[in-house]
Amino acid sequence: MAVWNSTEAEQGAPLFARVDGRAAELDRVRQAIRATAAGRGGVVLLEGEPGAGKSLLLTEALAGYSGCLILTGTAVEAGRDLPLSALLDCFRTPEAAGLRSELTTLLGTTPSYAPGLHAERRAAGGAPAAGAPAAGPAAGGSAPEPAPGFPDDAPGAVQDAPDPSLVSAAAQRITERLLELADRTPLVLVLDDLQWADAASLLVWARLARTAPHHPLLLLGARRPFPRRTELHALADAADVITLEPLAPEEAVRLATALLGGPPAPSLRRELPLAGGNPGYIRQTALAEDTPELLRTVARGLDFLGPEALDTLRLATLLDKSFTATALAELTGRNAAALLPPLEEALAAGVLAERGERLEFRVPLARRALAAGLPAPIRHALTTAEQPRQTESDPLGLWEQGRYTEAETAAREALARSEDPLAEATAQYVLHLALVRRHRPVEALAALDGALEQERLRARALVDRARLLGQLGRPAEAREALRAARALAQQTSAAESVAAELDFWAGDWDAALTRAEDDLAALILGHRDQQERAGTRLAALNGSATSTFALLAKALRAERQGHPEAALAVLLPAVDEGRAQLLSEVVRLALLTSDSPSARRAVDAAVGTPAEVHCRGVFEQDPEALREALTEHGPGSRPLPLGQLHEDLAVAEAWRGELDAARVSLSRAVDIYARLGASWDVARAEARLRSLGIRRTKRGTGRPATGWEALTPTEIKVAQLVTEGRSNPEIAAELFLSPRTVQTHVSHILGKLGMRSRTEVAREAARHLPVGG
Numbered sequence: 028m029a030v031w032n033s034t035e036a037e038q039g040a041p042l043f044a045r046v047d048g049r050a051a052e053l054d055r056v057r058q059a060i061r062a063t064a065a066g067r068g069g070v071v072l073l074e075g076e077p078g079a080g081k082s083l084l085l086t087e088a089l090a091g092y093s094g095c096l097i098l099t100g101t102a103v104e105a106g107r108d109l110p111l112s113a114l115l116d117c118f119r120t121p122e123a124a125g126l127r128s129e130l131t132t133l134l135g136t137t138p139s140y141a142p143g144l145h146a147e148r149r150a151a152g153g154a155p156a157a158g159a160p161a162a163g164p165a166a167g168g169s170a171p172e173p174a175p176g177f178p179d180d181a182p183g184a185v186q187d188a189p190d191p192s193l194v195s196a197a198a199q200r201i202t203e204r205l206l207e208l209a210d211r212t213p214l215v216l217v218l219d220d221l222q223w224a225d226a227a228s229l230l231v232w233a234r235l236a237r238t239a240p241h242h243p244l245l246l247l248g249a250r251r252p253f254p255r256r257t258e259l260h261a262l263a264d265a266a267d268v269i270t271l272e273p274l275a276p277e278e279a280v281r282l283a284t285a286l287l288g289g290p291p292a293p294s295l296r297r298e299l300p301l302a303g304g305n306p307g308y309i310r311q312t313a314l315a316e317d318t319p320e321l322l323r324t325v326a327r328g329l330d331f332l333g334p335e336a337l338d339t340l341r342l343a344t345l346l347d348k349s350f351t352a353t354a355l356a357e358l359t360g361r362n363a364a365a366l367l368p369p370l371e372e373a374l375a376a377g378v379l380a381e382r383g384e385r386l387e388f389r390v391p392l393a394r395r396a397l398a399a400g401l402p403a404p405i406r407h408a409l410t411t412a413e414q415p416r417q418t419e420s421d422p423l424g425l426w427e428q429g430r431y432t433e434a435e436t437a438a439r440e441a442l443a444r445s446e447d448p449l450a451e452a453t454a455q456y457v458l459h460l461a462l463v464r465r466h467r468p469v470e471a472l473a474a475l476d477g478a479l480e481q482e483r484l485r486a487r488a489l490v491d492r493a494r495l496l497g498q499l500g501r502p503a504e505a506r507e508a509l510r511a512a513r514a515l516a517q518q519t520s521a522a523e524s525v526a527a528e529l530d531f532w533a534g535d536w537d538a539a540l541t542r543a544e545d546d547l548a549a550l551i552l553g554h555r556d557q558q559e560r561a562g563t564r565l566a567a568l569n570g571s572a573t574s575t576f577a578l579l580a581k582a583l584r585a586e587r588q589g590h591p592e593a594a595l596a597v598l599l600p601a602v603d604e605g606r607a608q609l610l611s612e613v614v615r616l617a618l619l620t621s622d623s624p625s626a627r628r629a630v631d632a633a634v635g636t637p638a639e640v641h642c643r644g645v646f647e648q649d650p651e652a653l654r655e656a657l658t659e660h661g662p663g664s665r666p667l668p669l670g671q672l673h674e675d676l677a678v679a680e681a682w683r684g685e686l687d688a689a690r691v692s693l694s695r696a697v698d699i700y701a702r703l704g705a706s707w708d709v710a711r712a713e714a715r716l717r718s719l720g721i722r723r724t725k726r727g728t729g730r731p732a733t734g735w736e737a738l739t740p741t742e743i744k745v746a747q748l749v750t751e752g753r754s755n756p757e758i759a760a761e762l763f764l765s766p767r768t769v770q771t772h773v774s775h776i777l778g779k780l781g782m783r784s785r786t787e788v789a790r791e792a793a794r795h796l797p798v799g800g
Contacts, residue, residue, distance in 0.1 A: 048278035048306070049084055052269050056088040059245055059267070063213045064094040068244035070236045072221075072263055074252060075271030076377045077328055078307025081249035082219055084271070088247075089217070095245075096208060099217040102224040110134075110194040113218060113228035114201060126204055133197045198231050205235060206242060213243035221250035221259060229262065236265045237757055253331070253376040256592070273304025282306060283313040303390030312392065325396035332376060336369040337397075340378065340388075344398035349387045353430060365573045367600035422457040435461040452481035456488060466607055466636045468495050490525050497529045505529055534666035536703055546577035553583040554667075556707040573600070575608055582612065587707060591619050602628050607636035614645045615675070645675050648682040667708075670699035674712045681719040682771055684778050689721045697723060719771055735795050737779040745772045747796055750789040 052073075059071045073081045089097055100117035111134070118127035208214050218224065218232065232246060239246055248266070250259060274282065279299045283291045291299070291313065302308035307328070311321050329337065342359055343350060352370060356362055370386070373379040380389040388394035422441060425434035438454040438461070455477030462471035472495045478488040489508050496505035509526050527547055530539035536551050543551065549564035561584060568577055578597055585594040595616040601609035602625070610633045617626035626646055633642040637659070644652030653676040660669050677692035693716050700708040713723065720739050738746065748758045755769045773785070782788055 048274045048282055049080060049271065052271060053084060053088055055267070055269055056084065056247070059247070060088065060095065060215060063215060063243050063245040066213070066243045068209065068213075068239040068242050068246075070239055070246045070262075070266040071248070072266035072268045073247075073249040073271060074263075074268055075249075076253075076305065077251055077331065078305045079271040079273075080306040081271060083306075085217060085219065085247065085249060089215070095213040095215045097215050097217065099219075101219040102221060102228070104223045107223055107225050110225055110227040111197055111201070111231070113221075113224040114231055117216060117218065126201075129204075130197050130201060133200060134193050194227050198227050198234075201231050202234050206238065206244065209242045209244035213245075215245045215247055217247045219249045221248045221262070222254060222256060229259070233262060233265070236262065251331075253372075274306060274309065275304065276300065279304060279309050282309050286310060286313045301390070301392040301395065303392065305390055308390060308392050319399070322392075322396040322399045325392055326400050329378065329393060329397070332378065333369070333372060336372040336376075339366060339369040340373055341397045341401050343386075343388075344394050344401065348391075348394070349382060349385045351385055355386075362573070367603070368596065371596070371599065423453050426457050426460055431461065431464065449481055452478045452484050456484055459488075459491065463495070464605065466605070468498050471495055472499070493525045494528065497525075497532060502529060502533060532665040532667075534703055544576075546572060546574045546580060549580035550576045550583065553580050553587065554703065554705040554707055556587070556710070558584070558587065575601075575606055578609065579612070582616070583707070586616070586711075591616055595620055595622060595625065599625060602632045605632055605636070607633065607638040610636070610638045611641045611645055611671070611675070614642050618646070641672060641675070644679060648679045650676060650679045650683055650685060650688070653679055666699050666703055667705070670696045670703070670705070670708065673699065674708075674715070677712070677721065678715055678719065681716060681721050684774055686721060686775075689716065689719075690723065693721060694723055720775060733779050733781065735780065735791065738776060742772050742776050742779075743796075745769060746776055746788055746792045749773065749776075749785050750792040750796065752789075 056071055056073075059069055062069065073084060075081050089099075098117040098120075100113060100115075100119070102113035102116070106112035106116075111130070115127060115130065118124075118130075205214065205216065216235070218228075221229070221232075224232075232248070235244065236246055238244075246266075248262070276299070279302065280291065280296065283295065283299060295313065298312050299309060302312050308325060311324055329340075332340070339355070339359070343355055345358060346354055352366055355370075356366055359366070370379065374381065374386075377389055378393060379386050422434045422438035425437055434457055438457040441450050441454040442458075455474050459471045459474035459478065462468075462474060472492065475488050475492050475495070478484045479492070489511050493505045493508035496502070496508060506526070506529065509529075524542075524544050524547075527539045527541075527543040530536070531543070531547060531551065536555075540548055540551055545564045545567045549561045549568070552558075552561035552564060561580065565577075565580060565584065578601065582594040582597040585591070585597060595613065598609050598613045598616065602613060610629045613629040614626045617623070617629065630642045630646045633639045640652050640656040640659075643649065644656060653672060656672055657669075657676065660672070673692050673696035677689045677696060680686075680689035680692060693712060696712050697709050700706075700712065716722070720741065745758055748761060753761070755766050755773065759766045759769045773788075776788055777783065780788060780791055782791065
């Protein structure tokens with residue numbers, strides 16, 4: 028194995044300059060390395076935005092230590108779907124050829140992800156690209172040679188993923204071999220850019236993290252805070268997390284002085300604050316000779332953002348340095364709700380910062396770089412174009428701009444002073460919209476009466492009246508309103524759309540599909556697991572479509588593709604908008620992705636809405652609350668929400684150990700879904716309950732309700748691990764379950780065995796399990 032032993036000459040003075048201002052963080056990492064050399068391992072995780080200096084700090088911290096084996100690797104985004112690719116990158120030195128060869132032979136393939144690009148990145152010297160880490164801490168910053176007899180793949184080659192059982196065996200073998208190595212010689216395992224690591228590598232990392240404190244083994248990782256990944260939360264919980272904050276202004280000057288070998292010129296000192304304390308930007312500002320090239324480099328460093336976020340940020344550069352979401356909406360021609368996803372992404376990534384009710388670029392240099400990338404003709408056209416109407420006395424115009432509070436105020440003022448019948452009718456219509464937004468449908472329906480009296484508003488008001496009547500469970504009256512609306516030719520399309528909505532909520536999905544717009548059609552097809560057709564309908568939508576159906580369809584598709592975090596991100600704007608129909612889904616997805624703060628936000632937003640009890644029941648896994656929510660559903664209830672409520676109730680009952688009740692609730696949910704043809708919902712519901720030991724079908728074995736024979740195979744495995752003294756998090760990692768699921772299994776075991784402690788379970792298991800498990 029390679030022993031890290033860089034000389035001072037190899038490091039050079041500029042390397043020390045690159046970590047100037049990080050003395051405290053550097054000392055913490057070195058203390059951990061010294062402790063490992065002395066026999067006490069642990070886990071250290073560096074966190075920071077792109078360009079914060081994580082990779083350089085790793086390189087400096089490891090320099091000169093010859094008392095430990097050092098294995099280093101870097102995860103790349105292209106390898107995220109290739110099992111164990113990140114960890115195998117740690118074994119590319121000639122000395123590690125044996126271990127790498129053994130594991131790839133076991134896998135039957137060599138996970139590879141454009142190794143030519145990877146080697147180029149690791150060989151890169153000097154300052155990193157803006158927003159991107161520097162070359163990883165591989166030996167001296169140079170790319171290691173392929174192991175003898177171990178041919179590298181062609182650049183850009185991507186191989187098929189190996190069989191999962193082989194991956195599991197290889198993961199176990201890596202864990203064992205690394206612990207063996209650590210017991211022979213203190214070992215430091217370094218993995219940079221953990222945010223891109225594949226799931227199997229993260230699993231091995233988590234297993235090693237549990238035992239590292241008991242071996243001379245240090246796990247030293249670095250990651251960005253974005254993209255967010257659920258697996259990384261658990262890694263952070265077990266680690267000493269060192270966050271690399273932006274440098275203070277005086278530290279930025281010291282860094283520039285060290286890099287230049289002398290004090291920066293006054294002009295440069297004026298430029299340094301534009302870097303926002305980001306060491307990467309500071310280095311480029313200090314060393315760049317060509318400002319346009321600097322801006323291009325900084326812009327490339329923002330490529331980790333999605334296309335929609337980048338486009339939105341480029342347009343934001345046309346506004347003042349501090350701007351509101353409303354001003355950006357007016358400039359882009361989109362409502363504020365449509366801007367929430369890209370703005371939340373930019374805020375989470377640290378590109379934008381909140382300043383009260385306004386937004387601004389946290390790093391001014393990034394604003395300049397994005398502005399420079401906007402073609403001059405487009406910039407001129409946008410800045411000189413007529414802005415959307417902002418007539419302060421026009422309630423409907425204000426509402427359509429997303430200025431809801433101002434619109435309602437203007438409407439009430441118009442009702443108080445206006446003698447114009449059309450103005451009064453318009454104000455009544457806006458009041459109805461405000462009441463709908465506050466979940467007061469009965470009052471909203473009454474407010475519409477005034478709008479119905481005006482011919483110019485009548486058709487639009489009839490369509491909205493039909494929608495409200497449908498929500499209030501009065502379908503016959505709703506269809507009568509639609510018939511009246513259809514008589515007005517200019518509103519035929521809107522009437523057909525509402526008719527499709529009524530069919531959807533009534534459970535007649537075949538009829539709804541014959542006239543549904545793309546958003547509702549995509550949602551129905553997604554529930555029916557017709558993914559190709561659903562994707563075609565979604566593609567036909569404007570990418571910024573934010574109707575309730577569009578958001579649900581996008582979220583369903585993301586979850587169906589295995590990305591629940593992305594599904595949650597789609598629906599989160601509904602929390603602040605108060606869209607009650609989406610809140611229970613937000614709670615479910617937030618709990619699924621271990622995002623408790625978002626779940627709590629949704630529960631709080633549901634207070635006073637029809638979704639309040641349902642959301643609280645899901646958040647607290649409270650069967651009584653969910654049964655209370657069921658009582659609000661009458662004979663004419665909407666089938667889909669009813670099925671989802673039965674499904675959520677089944678999960679809560681399973682958590683509380685009410686197994687028979689859970690089976691009944693699951694069967695009711697599946698029956699409803701089956702009548703709708705919602706095959707995706709059937710699969711999801713059965714999977715959620717199966718993970719809790721609940722199945723719809725009766726078992727032929729006639730398993731008893733109590734005693735050792737009542738335990739399921741999964742519960743027996745959990746009991747075996749309890750006997751070995753494993754904690755719930757350790758059992759969860761071993762069995763690829765969540766800690767909450769393990770806790771449920773333990774509770775079921777205690778109940779079936781009539782016991783009150785894990786010690787009693789261990790004694791009982793010892794009587795039934797063969798020696799050695």
